[in-house]
Amino acid sequence: MPEWPEMEHVRRLLMERIGGRRIIGVEIARPQAVNADPDAFERGTVGAVVWYVERRGKHLLFHLDNGKRLLLHLAAGGSLFVGADDEKPERPAQITIRFSEGNLYFLGLRFGYLHLLSVREANERLQELGPDPMDRRLDAKAFAARFAGKRGMLKPALTDQTAVAGIGNCYADEMLHKAGIRPDVPVPLVDAEGWRRLHGAMRSVLEEAAANGGCMGTPLYRGDTQTGRAAALLQVYDREGEPCPKCGGVIVKTELSGRKTFFCPACQTGA
Ligand SMILES: [Zn+2]
Known part of the structure; x- marks a missing residue:
């Protein structure tokens, strides 16, 4: 199960590879992995730019420029891949987010999820988390x-x-x-x-x-x-x-x- 180092590493790589890019399409092969019906999920994400990827504990929070957030929990067995269709691993993606350049594939999302939330909803979902281990106030x-x-x-x-x-x-x-x-x-x-x-x-x-x-x-x-x-x-x-x-x-x-x-x-x- 990914912990702080795995998710922080993924966050840094995602910032380099998809930060500032516009979402041009979303494909959902496993509706249970998202919290909205696929059409609403698409409406809430397509056209938006990912301007920041934040890590909160073991979660990632994608900041979209339309005011929405995507909350990712990979859980056991989940992984991500960034690249083109002919580069991705053979196993099926439960969710694919397409960018003008390259795609983000969510693989092995059996227990994990990607939820589309408002800022307030995202904060409510994460409010019980303790401080980050690197928080400067946490001496x-x-x-x-x-x-x-x-x-x-x-x-x-x-x-x-x-x-x-x-x-x-x-x-x-x-x-x-x-x-x-x-x-x-x-x-x-x-x-x-x-x-x-x-x-x-x-x-x-x-x-x-x-x-x-x-x-x-x-x-x-x-x-x-x-x-x-x-x-x-x-x-x-x-x-x-x-x-x-x-x-x-x-x-x-x-x-x-x-x-x-x-x-x-x-x-x-x-x-
Ligand atoms: Zn020893």
Whole structure:
């Protein structure tokens, strides 16, 4: 499932490739993926220019110059491709947005969606999201305050989108490893120093992964060599039984709140 780095990487590429372009056509092969009937969806989008692509947590928000917004959630299995019909992957697109130059294909949208909204509706839909991990006001102290009063284990708390938006199952494990903190430590046991380390680890892990194209394996355009390189940087996620790159200990897999969790018991100690 794409998280902050994957969606931020996609956002940057989309800004380069479709930013400022006018939508000249829309094709909807899976009506369940949109929130309006296909004709209304077309009327609300065709002729508009995409002037900005914003990321909010794991969502992308396309700003159209007609005052509308397109809210995208890729969810598990979803991906995008920018290019011409003869370049796109073989698998069918659930939605195609055509621009005067190149098209944007939405692939694998089984659980994901693309909703056409007014600005107010978009803000209402996103209002429960917590601050962005890179928000300048979110210093280590403000970060710790987002988890005040939580009683459960730390890892599930980090993936709560209302606390901080954009962290999911993979990067929660990675940032905890970098900070040297066990995923199952109860939130109240994390001290100020622990929050400071975790805050720093959050920012560096997410930024480095985004700069390396995130972990999604599917190319975003023909000749794309950037997307997915961050998979090789993962230190613990999906590396059960492998040596810890930090200390040489053995990475273990466990389950927390029903989600698989990877950590190194040798160097991730307490809080
Ligand atoms: Zn270790």
